[in-house]
Amino acid sequence: MDRVYLDHAATTPVDPEVAEAMTRVLRETHGNPSSIYAEGRAARAAVDRARDEVAAAINADPSEIVFTSGGTEADNLALRGVLKVKDGRDGLITTAIEHHAVIDTARDLELHAHVRVDVVGVDRYGVVHPDAIRDAIDDRTSLVSVMHANNEIGTIEPIAEIGALCRDRGVTFHSDAVQTVGALDIDVRETPVDLLSINAHKFYGPKGVGALYVRRGTRIATMQTGGGQEKGRRTGTENVAGIVGLGVAMRIARERRATESPRQSILRDRVIAGVEARVPDTVLTGHRTERLPNNASFCIPGTDGESLIVALDLEGFAVSSGSACTSGETEPSQVLLALGLDRELAKGSLRVTVGRSTTEAQVDRFIDALARVVARLRDSAAVAV
Amino acid sequence: MSRVFVAMSGGVDSSVAAAILADRGEDVVGVWMRLVPSGGHADAPRCCGTDEAGEDARRAAAVLGIPFYALDYADVFGQRVVDHFVDAYASGETPNPCVSCNQHVKFDALLHDVVRKFGGDRLATGHYVRATTGSDGRRHLLRARDASKDQSYALYMLGQRELTRLEFPIGELRDKAETRAIAARFALATATKAESMDICFAPGDYRELVRERAPGAFVPGPVERTDGTVVGTHAGIGALTVGQRTGVGVATGERLYVLHLDTDRRAAVVGTRAEIARTTYQLSDVRFVSGDPPSSRFATNVVLRYRGIALAAHVDVDRDHATLELDAPALVAPGQAAVFYDGDEVIGGGVVMRQAV
Secondary structure (H helix, E strand, O other): OOOEEOEOOOOOOOOHHHHHHHHHHHHHOOOOOOOOOHHHHHHHHHHHHHHHHHHHHHOOOHHHEEEEOOHHHHHHHHHHHHHHOOOOOOEEEEEOOOOHHHHHHHHHHHHHOOOEEEEEOOOOOOOOOHHHHHHHOOOOEEEEEOOOEOOOOOEEOOHHHHHHHHHHOOOEEEEEOOOOEOOEOOOOOOOOOOEEEEEHHHHOOOOOOEEEEEOOOOOOOOOOOOOOOHHHOOOOOOOHHHHHHHHHHHHHHHHHHHHHHHHHHHHHHHHHHHHHHHOOOOEEOOOOOOEOOOEEEEEOOOOOHHHHHHHHHHOOEEOEEOEOOOOOOOOOOHHHHHOOOOHHHHHOEEEEEOOOOOOHHHHHHHHHHHHHHHHHHHHHOOOOO | OOEEEEEOOOOHHHHHHHHHHHHOOOEEEEEEEEOOOOOOOOOOOOOOOOOHHHHHHHHHHHHHOOOEEEEEOHHHHHHHHHHHHHHHHHOOOOOOHHHHHHHHHHHHHHHHHHHHHOOOOEEEOOOOEEEEEOOOOOEEEEEOOOHHHOOHHHHOOOOHHHHOOEEOHHHHOOOHHHHHHHHHHOOOHHHHOOOOOOEOOEOOOHHHHHHHHOHHHHOOEEEEEOOOOEEEEEOOHHHOOOOOEOOOOOOOOOOOEEEEEEOOOOEEEEEOHHHOOOOEEEEEEEEEOOOOOOOOEEEEEEEOOOOOOOEEEEEEEEOOEEEEEEOOOOOOOOOOEEEEEEOOEEEEEEEEOOOOO
16 A cells, blocks of 8 residues: 655655765764774764754854754753853743643753743744743743744744844743754844754654754853763764764755745645545644644544544554654643643644655545545444444 | 454463464454553653553564554543442442453444444454354354363353454464464564463552542441351451451351441351352343343353353343342352353353342
8 A cells, every 4th residue: 555654744754865875974984073083084074064064054153053862852952051051040931832852851940950930822823922922031031942833733933033032131042943944944143043953854864863053152051971072062972974964954955945845835735725625623723824834733523633643544644643652642732732722622633744755646635535534533423333 | 355453452362363363364453452541650751651561562563564553441441440340349249340341441442443433344352262153144152262261251241243343363272372382483572471360450459449449448347147246347348259258257167258248337247158048149231142032031051250160040031130040059249240151152141230138
């Protein structure tokens, strides 16, 4: 059976060019980037080329890129690193729709590091209002962390405005841009963001590697101690092949973004229009226009996410319900509850995220299958075995 | 091609059931049921549950190369099995949680979802029981080929509607050794796994669970003989089971058994084997595998507890109630299932009601 993969927000397939570059590094560049001899220099050069690619993609200086093991570590480094700095400020402001990598880190800091955490709510479209952040900032606020776009509902946040008001108040601003780097144009010289989390496997790079952009002058401590790699900000021998993969994936994403993002947004709109037309009573979640070019997310009354995912998988379609965790436990997503959605409605959540390989024909087949599956699930409530 | 779902517990029996079906070339899907909420301590992952049994099932499914899903049935299990178990003990009955799990969780909630939600055609489990189709087209439920592993007692509630959708590949195997051999042949890691004997949701002493959930059932009360003579005290109705041998009476050298639990007075009535005179029991929730009783009064062999021996009896059926007349007196705890057999075939059964003294 031909599988149709529509869960690109969970992860993306590695671009063949990326895989080739990584294979070459694994085979040919075995040196430690910290070594001074030829093999070490070759490895260092490969890492530096990747650093240039990542920096160029967001208009940063290469010295501002810290490689990490992925988005979660980048988020942890941003939050823990900034709050660890002893400057008399202990306040962290974040939002109710952040990824677990941010919200759980904030809660952990609150519990174990005496950090004051303020969680700002969102409107029914998932938009964080800059006024709410402004109101929350006080003299003790050290860091504000607001994601660039939400991973579940796709809403794009006004980080330029939020960043500007943080800058006015002398507060460091972090944004988890894991869902947007590669898909949206981000220029850190224009957007007043101090820290930005990046994750390679969201834009056709490998899993297990990411980066944190750290604006020059940002006060940040390290989480780990060791040999002092990445200027001491993320010590540990570099994941050379992964970093090279990140660099190549970043370059490809930058080259393709101008054509690919509009193409995907047309497919996204086809999904939204098709689902709204074919599945009665469906509620689009997130903002109708200010959303990621690849994200179509819904709540479908009379269904539950778990059943939707299982039934669609058996029909050959990979989609998700909220986040990528499959535990066999039915709990509505915190993000959907933060929008003010009813718990029962929130249980019927479905996220469809298109990607580079998605075609119109696939979208149409998916909509047919979804209409069939939803009808069956809704009927099942009324019928015994 | 028809699609068969296999309820996989993580144990060897259901893993082998899946292996047998997959080996037959069937379109097999494995499901694991989450029955209790996952551990809530802060260090545990919030999701992507790593419950050991679920992980074992997932690994077995991966070895077999079949799709696998963990599905949440914690709500229905909590209400229909655990709550019922606690309530029953607290009211002096002796519940069989496997019966309620089969009746309400596996062969109601799960079977419903398999067929109605996921478009499955059949459901298979790792139970030691056989289901066959007779020349009349009806489905029959039979003891497992390996009588020592037979689980048909806990499956008497299955009717035609369920059985047309069910398969029990393990029931056809000669013995547990054959099950383990098949597991080994398919390189299933569960091949050598120890068997669980505890009540799955109350490992160790189930009384601890009852005490925690129904403290009112652990108020001490009198132990009486049938003539009302008080011969001691007990720690609480919730800790007692009809038919259980008691510690009282040791002084007189008599062997005394719990004959009856009077929840209103919190009294436990005890007596000797000779005092067990009862041959008639009322049954509720009576059902038959074929849909109908053989006749309104029929002779049968009845089994009154899990792994119990079959006793000769007659049954008088009145809609979903029945009167059970045993040929010889026996002590039966209310709440237990009474299962009617004709040789190896399960005819039906019901639940033993609390009896007037």
